[in-house]
Amino acid sequence: MVIAKNFILKVLKKTNFFHLSNYESLNWRTVFWVLLLIALFIRFPFFFRDYVDRDESTFIIMGQSWANGYLPYTQLWDLKPPITFLFFGIAIKLFGQSFIAIRLLGTIMVALTALFTYGVATKMSSKKIAFWCAIFCVFFQSLFGSLQGVMSEHICIFFFMAGVYVLFSKKHWAWYFVIGILFGFSVMSKLNMAYAVLFLGLYLLWNGFSERKYSATLGKLSLMGAGFVLLILLTALPYYLQETTSVWWTSIFKAPLAYSESKQHSLLKTLPAILVILGLLVAGFASKVIDYKSKQQQLLAIMVIGVSFSFMQAGKVNGHYLIQLYPFMLILIGIAIGKLPQPKKALNWVIAGVLALIPTEAYLEYANIINHKVEKGSFYNGEGIDVPNYILNQNLETKNIFFTEYHIGYWILGVHPPTKAATHPSNITREELFPYMNNPRKTGLEELRYILEVIKPKTLVARKGKKIFDKKLMDYNEYIDSYLENHYALEYTVGRGLIYQRLE
Structure with a gap:
């Protein structure tokens, strides 16, 4: 911690951060380092989360498939253009299976986007306005919802x-x-x-x-x-x-x-x-x-x-x-x-206080990862990480597994979803896309039956307190709930993660 603190102070001094009142003296390098440090401070505690948004998990799985030599849409499938998957594929190819590498690269990208925002703003306003536009660009790309992932x-x-x-x-x-x-x-x-x-x-x-x-x-x-x-x-x-x-x-x-x-x-x-x-x-x-x-x-x-x-x-x-x-x-x-009209100097402390409160989500996540480290010995947290680790520790079946939730687990275990349509669990219900992913099944229920009755996953993962599919899809939920009751037993619960084992 002392080394990290000294490094940050050294960077702040080198970038002249403590003299930002003279905005016209700002150069791009100074602005970039300030933006990167703010982005890193806000986003760093989320480097250890299993996922912030389920789409990020899908992008990682697709990127891994590309890094393994399979073009997008050939082995796995998702409804996004290929450059998104290329970002994750390059990160995985260069740095291996690393949440930190992916999210650090995402943090750098957020800082660079804010830097370009600064550059555009300087063409029509003062450097002071441009600088604060860039600061808030980092805030709004990193807070208020599922924005801490990539x-x-x-x-x-x-x-x-x-x-x-x-x-x-x-x-x-x-x-x-x-x-x-x-x-x-x-x-x-x-x-x-x-x-x-x-x-x-x-x-x-x-x-x-x-x-x-x-x-x-x-x-x-x-x-x-x-x-x-x-x-x-x-x-x-x-x-x-x-x-x-x-x-x-x-x-x-x-x-x-x-x-x-x-x-x-x-x-x-x-x-x-x-x-x-x-x-x-x-x-x-x-x-x-x-x-x-x-x-x-x-x-x-x-x-x-x-x-x-x-x-x-x-x-x-x-x-x-x-x-x-x-x-x-x-x-x-x-x-x-x-x-x-510019605010009176007396309001500067109020403004500073509001700015300090904006990253509240980051403060809470810092507390979360520290508590997780104390209780479980690891900064990495979330059922998307804990469930796969539990499966490995208990020597459960991994090659034939179906994640209806926490599908980042495929990446952690180094396995593939049971079918192309199951790359993102919700894609199973998007039967209008089946012809475009070259799926031989015609309907979502047919796809689900194929997974459960033909592939027959030995291990199935779901989430406690949540229907496996959208509540509106009653036929899907009725089918899988009935099938689980007759052919699977709930063997383990890890946090909110439910781990089922096939009976026969």
């Missing part, structure tokens, strides 16, 4: 903000090719960012034509489009070399379309969040705290609208989706606040 939104917004920074800072035509590549990386991490790219491209086209810069505008957008398309085609290259291009096409493009058409989410559910977001924009422009004549601020507003439109298309707004909005919104809010 989500596809973290990956896509990192590439997108890098592209926006290049767009704001580089004027030579050639840079538009780089921008297109960065936007391609973003969309191939999370497809809904295509709406932001589309809205941005339409805005640039309209703006260029309104200034009668026809050839220059078309040339720049053509280069951006070429970079974008090139990146997408590069993700298809490994499949082309293995003569499985159809797998790439159906999994990345056709499957999401089929899913969006079949989803039951209502547009009305997104309206409250969308109305708040768009209401803030309208209020900002109407009150002139956001300059509606500024093309840079117009561009940020357009990207907010583009991402918001994608939420409306999805029919839902999960907490981690908002990561895709935070950088743009924070810059605009920062610009607006900068035009308001």
